[in-house]
Amino acid sequence: DIQLTQSPSFLSASIGDRVSITCRASQGISSFLAWYQQKPGKAPKLLIYAASTLQSGVPSRFSGSGSGAEFTLTISSLQPEDFATYYCQQLNSYPVTFGQGTRLEIK
Amino acid sequence: EVQLVESGGGLVRPGGSLRLSCAASGFTFSTSSMGWVRQAPGKGLEWVSSMSGSSNYIFYADSVKGRFTISRDNAKNSVFLQMNSLRAEDTAIYYCVRQGIVVVAAAVRPADYWGQGTLVTVSS
Numbered sequence: 517d518i519q520l521t522q523s524p525s526f527l528s529a530s531i532g533d534r535v536s537i538t539c540r541a542s543q544g545i546s547s548f549l550a551w552y553q554q555k556p557g558k559a560p561k562l563l564i565y566a567a568s569t570l571q572s573g574v575p576s577r578f579s580g581s582g583s584g585a586e587f588t589l590t591i592s593s594l595q596p597e598d599f600a601t602y603y604c605q606q607l608n609s610y611p612v613t614f615g616q617g618t619r620l621e622i623k
Numbered sequence: 624e625v626q627l628v629e630s631g632g633g634l635v636r637p638g639g640s641l642r643l644s645c646a647a648s649g650f651t652f653s654t655s656s657m658g659w660v661r662q663a664p665g666k667g668l669e670w671v672s673s674m675s676g677s678s679n680y681i682f683y684a685d686s687v688k689g690r691f692t693i694s695r696d697n698a699k700n701s702v703f704l705q706m707n708s709l710r711a712e713d714t715a716i717y718y719c720v721r722q723g724i725v726v727v728a729a730a731v732r733p734a735d736y737w738g739q740g741t742l743v744t745v746s747s
Contacts, residue, residue, distance in 0.1 A: 559737035561737070562735055605734075607729040611670065611683075611684050611730055
């Protein structure tokens with residue numbers, strides 16, 4: 517199974533900050549990676565797939581990059597509604613795996 | 624508007640069974656891959672199972688293989704998860720997901736729509 521490790525697990529930042537979250541795969545997965553956002557008590561929401569393709573309706577301050585085994589989710593200027601937990605997911609093969617999550621909180 | 628509505632969750636004793644249902648609307652169900660993802664209280668996301676639109680491809684997480692069965696009724700726009708031999712560690716919110724985006728050359732489609740989830744609690 518492909519393991520995904522996110523870093524950091526916890527991130528504290530301020531409104532307007534630029535932040536990045538890294539997801540490392542235990543083996544190369546080309547560009548087959550997705551990112552999700554989850555707010556407390558809500559279902560996750562797809563942000564990015566194929567490493568860098570923005571899902572329809574997602575603000576352009578979100579971007580994804582990377583290929584192979586290292587990927588990055590970047591939020592260019594944090595907004596109040598961005599404080600949430602973020603998960604990466606590999607799309608390379610079954611069984612599907614997720615990263616452990618990165619909790620983004622307001623400083 | 625795409626909607627996924629889960630039902631069937633509840634409290635069940637260890638070793639018991641439960642059948643989750645997910646009613647889908649707002650898209651062409653018969654051609655869409657569907658799946659289940661769960662989240663234990665305070666924990667991260669865990670994929671459970673997926674099924675292609677034609678039911679030709681079915682996948683399970685090792686943690687549920689042999690105990691859970693995914694199925695679908697394309698005439699009723701519904702997908703199901705039959706859960707047998709339930710354990711305490713199966714306690715979680717279970718989300719129904721549509722895996723609707725085709726990523727060229729990728730084996731897995733991302734979950735572009737999620738239901739609100741249904742809580743399954745396994746406890747004596």
